[in-house]
Amino acid sequence: MKVLSYMLIALLLSCSKEKVITMQKVDIGNVHFEYPSDWNLTTLKGIDSYISYLSKDEDTLWIEYGWYNAKIYNYPLKNNLFKQITIDGREAILETSRNSIGGFASLYIPKTDSLSGLYIRNRKGNIKEVLNIYKTVRIDNPKRKQFLNFDSKSYKTKSSPPGIVVYENNCLNCHSEYRYMIGPALDFNLIRSKSKQWMKQYIATDKKSGESATECSQIKDSHQINEIMKYIYRGNLSD
């Protein structure tokens, strides 16, 4: 009997030592998300942008927010899965590796408002756990109760990437949405000033005339043209 009660006390002690995991809230600009308290948040100071990281065990989740064109698709695409989704009216892209443990997942929202973008990515870890954090992302604090849906449907591969990826990969080398670079700013005003038919034609046209050193590029693949069109007109393709 005595042994049993000792065991009971030991059990109670060990239970009370176990940490209760709660959800912590983070607000960065107009973006809000939550993470479980067994992750650790460290905020680094940024001048033009906000950078922080969440860490747990082997994994680190980097969070960058700011007014810049991140251009995350500089390099040939990795053999990952891509899913373009709308978060509270903003286009976003989720990229994940095919394996759920020891894998990579990122969430990229090029424009959370007219000036800022958000990019969250991990190194290697349990994708499920990382996705549970991404799922809580909200923009502008809407009253939406449901979490984001990252079910396994409608993922695309690197051979037929969705709009954001095609656009970033092909257009942002020379254009920015904010200012004149090698080409004019591809901002809302410019895009809205062109008819959709004109834009589609322009993207598909070979502009090489030999007159200027840098010409706007031509996209030949019709899937890619359609994806760029959908993205730059935010899905609203009816004239």
Ligand code: HEC
């Ligand atoms: C190699 C650099 C380069 C790349 C890559 C590029 N552009 Fe351009 N773009 C330019 C330049 C330079 C101009 C200005 C050319 C001109 O006015 O004749 C331009 C002009 C434009 C214009 C404005 C045309 C007008 O008459 O107002 C649009 C729209 C455009 N580009 C869209 C795109 C899209 C969409 C992509 C990606 C598929 C893209 N560009 C990729 C260099 C580039």
